[in-house]
Amino acid sequence: MTPETGPKLEELHSAAQSMFLHALDACDIGKAFDRHLHFDGTTLIRHPSAALKPVSIPLDRYKKVFVISFGKAAMTMLDALIERLPKKIHLRGVCCAPVTPKKRNWRIRYFTGGHPLPNEDSFAAAEATLKLLKRARKDTFVFFLISGGGSAMLELPRNQKISLDDTIAFHETLIASGASITEINTIRKYFSAVKGGRLALAAPEAEKLSLLLADVPLKDLGSVASSPTLPNQSTLEDCREVLARFHLLEKFPPSVRTYFESLSSDVAAETHGPIADEAFRHTQFDTLLSNHDFLNAARDRAQELGFRVVIDNACDDWDYADASRYLLKRFHELRAQHPRLCLLSSGEVTVQLGPQPGCGGRNQQFALASAFDLARYEGQPLVVLSAGSDGIDGNSPAAGAIVDTTTIARAREFHFDPEGNLVRFDTCPLFTALGDTIITGPTGNNLRDLRILLASRDE
Template sequence: MPERSQTVACRKSIVDTRTVATLKEHAKQIYLRTLEAARLDTHLAEQVRWADGILQVGEHSFPLELYRRAVIIALGKAAVPMAVYSADLLRGYLPFTGLVLAPENSGAPAELTFLRGSHPFPDESSRRAAELALELAREADGETLVLWLISGGASAMMEMPLVPEISMDEMAAFHRMLVHSGLNIAEMNALRKHVSAVKGGRLAVAAANAATQVTLLVSDVPEGRPDVIASGPTIPDGSTITYCRVLLSRLKEPLPPAIAELFAGLELPETPKRNDPAFARAFYLEVLSSSTLCTEAAAIARDLGFEAVVDNGCDEWPYDKAAVYLLYKLARLRQPGKRIALISAGEVAVPVTGPAGNGGRNQHFALYAAQLIDGMANTAVLSAGSDGLDGNSLAAGAVADTATWEYAKDPAGALERFDSGTVFSLLGDAIFTGPTGNNLRDLRILLADD
């Protein structure tokens, strides 16, 4: 990369490279400190604990004397740390067994069966995970405390067709079609729930033999939708068959034959709703969500001397519209002599057409934003995933400033090739954290110093 001079003459203004370099460092600092502040173990310890023989889960109390055993079933990208915390909490108080289903075994408790989860599409290992989860659930009785530990990514990791006529190959094809359908995550998961034996509250129904069920959630979906996280295996479902059929009318590709037949037939059962008896002794607590990211990032930005504003209004928008929206909001917030931080959480859509290079939605967003701020007065834009991974790259995301577009190698071509990761790696502006063991959606940080 060519060495930057102290100032760079640009079309729109004179960019102070020292200032924008500082802004980039501040953006990275806000992101990394936010990840630390949103640590799962810290928030679990605050919300799930023993007190005088009573397990306190948020506002709910569960006296130890009511139970003779516990079952821990942890699913998703944060399954291992959630299982470790819960096992440490129960050990010495209640005997327990269970299952951990995660992308990698980074130290799951020895008392629990570990299965490596398939992602992003289900396979036979997903069926095996579903069978074991159902078996554990059905064995629970009135003296069993069942802890469901659920985080994003488990929709593919655990799957079983609702009817035997549907093969796992068809389920994988169905998941693949949905990922490329243009539907948002809530819409995709509504369809997944209605053809699955374990989604949409059906795992809770399997454990309904008087067992006490507690679900702890780490949310990677829009706020207020716990039934969408991992397709809501233990949460009353808010979607309906009628809604699903409306969604199906928007699909451009045909459904796998057996799934199409199931949706077309009158015998398709509705998913369990809030009034189902299975939820009479079921409780849930959202331990972490994207609002945690926003709250922590805003506090850290203020600590660094910025006036912080949170705006999640572009969640699930196309990346280009989201970039324009946020940069326009930043422009309106700018005032002489003030340092502004605009914080936004959620996900943006980046439809991929043709072969993709290296990168993901965060780096693609950051590179597109770099084009919009090219030569603008002192501005930096960071976009990165809270799970530490972005698309098919090893980076969590990237940070851009007002000179990124000028110094990047063929940035316009990189956008067309979906190769933003290569651009930011060459510039030294890709952000690497490794897997964080958390999954709270993406964080965007836009900074301005006037």
């Protein structure tokens, strides 16, 4: 680092982190509730939007109101709803979140679900949810508060003979497969007793409103927590194709492999037909926040800081190395034209884990891969930040990491082998030693990942 580039790099580090943190703050869940919903007495008013008509729902016409909240943002969403819910409402519910609150609402059963792998509470929460929904009739209104991470946190196999250990191995295999989140969730929908619309089917007569925090592209809302309350748009043939393409059957535990090999068209029929049609006719949904909100907030902050902003989400669901190569090629082309450039990219990249991965996650993996490219431009003020909106990157305590043209050299000075760290998926120790991890702690939100590429030079 030269005396000239040092201050510029520090300024870009600060700018990138400012964009990320501003985007997190802008996507406050309470504010999102108020933009979409409000209560007039005991009547729920859903505000109109480009996609949805205004709706008024008099909750006092229902004897019972249930709330089922699960996913990484389950606690935040539940608290926001209860704060706004009229006190006269007779409420009961289930909440499955990464942590349980110190102060519990006696009307809610709380569970600490596992993520990225299910745990005992994931099973217990699913069983409690199905038991509660069986009590729902025409006199019942159900709020479903659904956020990313719910696929693991609320889980129960359709085949009760499949154990928790085998279910964990099933999820672990999917995560390490290199398949996209949409492909993974296609398989989960045919495995689970609570996915692919089955929660809605558990209370077919009740009126239901699903409020989503979308950690998937808006065109694929069915992938949020593997579509527990929306119709399953995939087919059994889709499921079999993904299983075959990633050679998954031979990697599954025997009980799971036998289950998928014996699947028939009956499983798909469960989510179709008159009962399913009735259940989904009584189901509405609204997207409170999405990755677009997160991305646009970062864009606004970048523009405030004087950057020319370009957005490129083409590499969503790509392998992390391919995504890094693509975005950096685009970045170098654009910065030749714009002296102060911010290239933003949202969504998620994929990783195919080795047999014994270290500590890290897809964001730190992307960042370290990008650092090798930036090292070729020593002396130039270039920075890349990659971090997740949930504040958790893989199995590490970090949300992600930030790199620049000096990262690789500094890592070697600390006696790291950055190539080895990349291959072993062991990136967090390196970034921690350099002081370049992004630490937020769990945010109570989940709107996918954000990649920020910054350049600044004198004209």
